Amino acid sequence: MGLKSQTRRYSAPALEKGLDILELLSEQEFGLSQAKIARALNRSVGEIFRMLVVLQERGYITFEPGSDRYVLTTFLFEIAHRTPLVRRLAALADPLMRRLAIDINQSVHLTILSGDDILVVGQVDSPGNNIMSVRLGAKIDIWRASSGRVILAHQSASDLRERATKSSLPEGVTFEEIQSDLKKIRDLGHEVMDSFVVRGVVNISAPVIDHSGRGIAALNIPYIERMDTKVSFGQCTERLIAAARQLSLSLGGAHSTVSD
Secondary structure, X not given: OOHHHHHHHOOOHHHHHHHHHHHHHOOOOOOEOHHHXXXXXXXXXXXXXXXXXXXXXXXXXXXXXXXXXXXXXXHHHHHHOOOHHHHHHHHHHHHHHHHHHHHHXXXXXXXXXXXXXXXXEEEEOOOOOOOOOOOOOOEEEHHHOHHHHHHHOOOOHHHHHHHHHHOOOOOOOOHHHHHHHHHHHHHHOOEEEEOOOOOOOEEEEEEEEOOOOOEEEEEEEXXXXXXXXXXXXXXXXXXXXHHHHHHHHXXXXXXXXXXX
């Protein structure tokens, strides 16, 4: 019996209601009133009232100023950053990212795998007046992010197959094509690709390798061409790769040793 069937075998209604509320609010930019939360979850106001009170008392949600709409606080994000991996990565990466952003006059962000997505866990804006950045805490489809591809390129073949069975591949793309693309990235050591979502932005991504030789994170530059800088695109790429390598060394990693 798999984990999924075991999960369905047991029930914790109160916990499930609380989690449903958190997941619903995570998708709302401007929050929702109690009545709208109940309607969206197909529950009565009475069913969710206690859940909302407890979640508010524990600091997970709050009222949007001047309204009756509930919104998520940053508490969940803070909890995620308490995990040893994220905490250590952020502590080691922050000074590297700040120096790199100043050096190349581009924004830099750090990402990790989070379920079927890529999660932005570190972000430093360009020091210039015009910036292109990715929001801290943003989640991006793993197959549509250069950062996701460079991390996956440094995972084992078995891990990659398992992930491909759990999350949908891009439409019209086969697993064999994904494998071929990831091998090219692994051989090159980084990826340069036009943004999937913003025209004119070029994503530069390099993997962060741990002591086991696996990719655990990625450093990324959403590169925009500037008229007021002497740092070339090639130099930006080289310095990003150097920063990712330095971060890998700080974690005890150096080169990928994953097998096909």
